[in-house]
Each structure stands twice: as C-alpha cells, then as structure tokens.
Amino acid sequence: METKLFDQDHIAEAAAVLAKGGLVAFPTETVYGLGASALLPDAVAQVYQVKGRPSDNPLIVHVAAAEQVAAFVDNLSPMAKQLMDTFWPGPLTLIFKIKPDSLPSIVTGGLTTAAFRMPDHPQTLALISQAQQPLVGPSANTSGKPSPTSAAHVWHDLHGKIAGILDGGATRIGVESTVLDLSDPSGTPIILRPGAIAKEQLETVLETEVLLDKHLVSAGEVPKAPGMKYKHYAPNTKVMMVHDTDWPAAINWAQANHFKVGVLAGPTIAEAVRKETAAIYQYFDDSPEAAARGLFAGLRALDESTAALDLLLAATFTEAGIGAAYMNRLKKAANHEYFQENK
The missing domain is CATH 3.40.50.11030 (Threonylcarbamoyl-AMP synthase, C-terminal domain)
Structure with missing residues (x-):
C-alpha cells in the first residue's frame, strides 16, 4: 500500500479516504492518532490489525464539536458540560455510559462506556468535520512502543500499512490526554490516565474531589481506557x-x-x-x-x-x-x- 503525505491543502482528500473506510493518521496537540471512522467496524478492525493492538483495548472517539457527543450519550450531566466548555478543544478525554448500539462494540472493547475527545488542532478538527463522522484515533504507532509526536515517527512505524498521514508538524504537549471517567453520574470522577490537564485543574473547575486511579490492568482484564496496561510506550532498548x-x-x-x-x-x-x-x-x-x-x-x-x-x-x-x-x-x-x- 502506498502511504500518502497530506498537507493543509489536501485535508478534503484525506477526509474522503476516511469516509470510505481508509486509515489516515492525524496530528493533535498531544500525539499523532491513527484515524478511522468510528462508525465503520471494518475500518476500526484495520486499526487494531495495523497497530498490533489487543482488541479488548477500547478506542477514543474524536469529535469536531461537543454537540456530536449527544448522538451517543443521553443526558450529559452539568459536570460533563462544564468540563467540555472549559477544556475542549484540548487534552481531556471523557468517558460516558453510551446509548445501546450507538457505537460498534469493536470501538468500546465490548463495554457499555466509550471515551470522547475534541482535539486542539485546527487541521484535525477540519479533517473530522469534512469526513462528516467521528474518528477513532489511538496513537499512530506499533502497539506498546513510544507514541509518535511527528509525522516522521508515524511514517517510520506505519508507512505502507495505511492510506495516509496528515502532517501537522511536531506535537505541542507530547503525551496523551488526561482520561476522566464520568460513566457513573452519581460517583466521584476518576482519572484513569494522567495527562496535561492535571487533577488540581479539574478539581478547581468542578469544585469537588477528583480521584486518581493508579490501578494497572492484568493480562486477562479489559481496560476501561487506553494506556492502562503495565508495560507500555517501551522502546526495544x-x-x-x-x-x-x-x-x-x-x-x-x-x-x-x-x-x-x-x-x-x-x-x-x-x-x-x-x-x-x-x-x-x-x-x-x-x-x-x-x-x-x-x-x-x-x-x-x-x-x-x-x-x-x-x-x-x-x-x-x-x-x-x-x-x-x-x-x-x-x-x-x-x-x-x-x-x-x-x-
């Protein structure tokens, strides 16, 4: 497969590839994501195959506007809306209980919850909008290895395996988003993966306690968010x-x-x-x-x-x-x- 490098002037072409079920890596402020339509199970299956990613590891759904989440989640809480208003677009992923069958089970890892994020990168927001569907976007690398923070890193790992890479330059933050679990409306919010949005920032906005889950999943356990496995991000050395x-x-x-x-x-x-x-x-x-x-x-x-x-x-x-x-x-x-x- 030929992997094409897309630039700012060819976002519409990259979006068309995604709409037809192809894979295109995209830049965010955190790391590069491997994009596929979140509504096409066959496209999502390719993401797992290309990355060598365990199929029980759920994927984050990337949207171009907070309003898109309503298609999958009933009755967003005031807390959720406050966080989205404050931190989106940005490096905060929110986990919600979703409507039955609103997303393919291959996206959720078979769970009744799903993770959503609105990335803070103009090229990727345009890409999602022009594809006219939300995108899954796990890190665009071989599973378990260091995440990619440039188009060159993606090319190193995935060229010849995906249709294209949208080159947005080096990422600004360099580590993946904070993942906050809001799936229990009556429970305390829990950080499942720390990121650039810190616990203290969340507590200031919400004016309530936020827990930090340091639990690492075992081999036979289904993680609720990416990056919860014991060994990850590791080079060969x-x-x-x-x-x-x-x-x-x-x-x-x-x-x-x-x-x-x-x-x-x-x-x-x-x-x-x-x-x-x-x-x-x-x-x-x-x-x-x-x-x-x-x-x-x-x-x-x-x-x-x-x-x-x-x-x-x-x-x-x-x-x-x-x-x-x-x-x-x-x-x-x-x-x-x-x-x-x-x-």
Missing part, C-alpha cells in the same frame, strides 16, 4: 529511571558493567554526565513540560541511535501537574524499574 541524587552512582554502575548508555534529561543533568555517556537526548529545559514534550521522541531517537546502546537512563520528576503524566508514561516504558545503588 531497556529503560531505567534515575532519581536526581542517583546520577553519579548510576553512571559509575553502568561504566563498571561496560554498558553503552543513552540519557534522556534536561540540560543540567545532561551536561553533568555528557562525557561518560554514548548518546544524549536533551530536553529543551529542566521543566516537566519540556520532559513530557520530548519523552517519546527521545526514546525513539536513542533506541534507533547508531551508537547501539545497551541501556537508556531517564530523568524523573515530581508527580504533580504534567510531571504526573510524564512519570506515568516513563514508568511503563521502564517497566517500573528505578536504578538502585546496590544493584
């Missing part, structure tokens, strides 16, 4: 997390074991360890925002480095704000393994 105070010991340990090491970190740590490492992916600055934006690109770049690395060491951040989203992804990429000095 082993990843290990390093606390700020442990870098000298971690570098000494790696040298003693003759490991060729790559490092993902901000400028302060990168400069301190540069002479002792084989390759470095340096975040723009020392902030968690820069780390989140660069994490997936960094994992990909070091994994594919000509230095043939044995190990990737990654900087950690406090789990607050977008730092919580960064650490959520990094922990899964590292299979929850930290460097320990007595290793």
